[in-house]
Amino acid sequence: MADPDSDSDSRGDARADIQSAVEAIRAGELVVYPTETVYGLAADATDPDAVERVFEAKGRSREEPLSVAFADVDAALAATAASDRAERFLRAFLPGPVTVVVERGPDLPDVLTAGSERVGVRVPDHPLARSLAREAGPITATSANRSGEGSVRHAADLAPGFRDLVAVVLDAGETPGGESTVVDPQRGIIHRPGLRADAVREWLASEP
Numbered sequence: 102m103a104d105p106d107s108d109s110d111s112r113g114d115a116r117a118d119i120q121s122a123v124e125a126i127r128a129g130e131l132v133v134y135p136t137e138t139v140y141g142l143a144a145d146a147t148d149p150d151a152v153e154r155v156f157e158a159k160g161r162s163r164e165e166p167l168s169v170a171f172a173d174v175d176a177a178l179a180a181t182a183a184s185d186r187a188e189r190f191l192r193a194f195l196p197g198p199v200t201v202v203v204e205r206g207p208d209l210p211d212v213l214t215a216g217s218e219r220v221g222v223r224v225p226d227h228p229l230a231r232s233l234a235r236e237a238g239p240i241t242a243t244s245a246n247r248s249g250e251g252s253v254r255h256a257a258d259l260a261p262g263f264r265d266l267v268a269v270v271l272d273a274g275e276t277p278g279g280e281s282t283v284v285d286p287q288r289g290i291i292h293r294p295g296l297r298a299d300a301v302r303e304w305l306a307s308e309p
Contacts, residue, residue: 118269118271119229119232119233119271121269122143122233122268122269122271123233125269126144126145126238126240127145129144129145129150129151129154130144130154130267130269131151131155131158132144132233132240132268132269132270132271133245133271134230135229135230135272135274136170136198136223136225136226136227136230136242137198137225137230137276137277138225138252138276138277138278138280138281139244139245139254139276139279140244140245140252140253140259141170141230141243141244141245142155142158142159142241142243142244142245143170143233143237143240143241144240144241146209146239146240147209147210147239148210152167152210152212152241153212154266155241155243158263158266159243159246159248160247160248161243163212165248166214166215166221167213167214167221167241167243168200168221168223168241168243169213169220169222169239169241169242170239170242171222171223171224171234171239172224172232172234173224173231173235174188174191174192174224176239177203177224179206180206180208180209181203181204181205181222182204182206183203183287184203184287186309187203187286189286190286191203194297194301196224196225196231197226197297198226198279198280198282198296199282199284199296199297199301200221200222200223200242200281200284201221201222201223201284201285201286202221202283202292203219203287204219205217205218205219208239213241219285223242225242245259245263245267246259247263254275254276254277254278255274255275255276256271256273257272279295280293280295281293281295282294282297282298283295284301284305286304286305289305291305
């Protein structure tokens, strides 16, 4: 016979895990979280020191900007200066596996964008990712691995040395895999084709 409290217990465990992750991010630490593609690495995207820890953990060049994940499109718009066309695109494709390049807002630091005035925006189609972004504020959106190594679809596959640099891992089992399409809708440029690339091309061609 199933335990009648098992569902509520698992929800309680998930709630506690998210709260621990939120507290870690607020303290400037790193968190691994699931998305609809691969596991991502989160830090407070508005804290230059926390963002610097992401670069250090990944061994990533500071000339390669990081993207930012938000809980929803409205939160993304509040933190950026997206054009009207970019806003229409955001509302058409997010949440989903698409990174949208827009003008950044004043709260996003230079280290995040490698000094650029534009930033990649994500709203992951995963409830844990969105809950984390909702409660911790804008978080970095980059794969949870060392640069040059393969992305991780199972939390158990995190490299031991990399895992040691992370305060909390939100393990949601296997993720679907794949890469987000990176697109600048204002300029009509696809920087990296990935998931939903054909739909993105159709939108760019048909929308004024």
